[in-house]
Amino acid sequence: MPGPAIELKILDARLRDWGLPRYQTAMAAAIDLHACLDAPLELAPGAPPVLVSSGIAVHIGDPGLAALVLPRSGLGHRQGLVLGNLVGLIDADYTGPILVSAWNRSAPGTPPLRLAPGDRFAQMVFVPILRPEFTVVEAFTAASERGAGGFGSTGTG
16 A cells, blocks of 8 residues: 655765665665765764765655654664664654764774765654644543653552
8 A cells, every 4th residue: 555645855866876765675664764975984982973964855745744763773783873863853844854863872992883875874764643732721631540650650660
């Protein structure tokens, strides 16, 4: 079943050689993003995050959808590459370049992580968004079992 139509703008022509954003398998949840760099980039462990261009822009155009930019599992687990902001949120009305905050979370003394131009280094998944209408109240209309209990209130942490 085809999904919603999302407009995709190619901002870096090299993507036509490296591969346009696509799902790598028939059941993949996210598209991979390429590092649109002019030269290899070394990310030292613990150094400040660096913004890396994905070479694309999207126009989702539907308030019931958003995109999330996430690290790729293997790079995060094996090499320490994660996002400086943990998860990037692309709103339906944002049409600018998709930039990824790349950060090396590896332990100090670990060799730097190297990103080369064209490397698949992050991924983007499209998700449904609920936009509830809020009703301001002085008290909630129903009680809950948990109530206002905070962290660890259920006895599991």
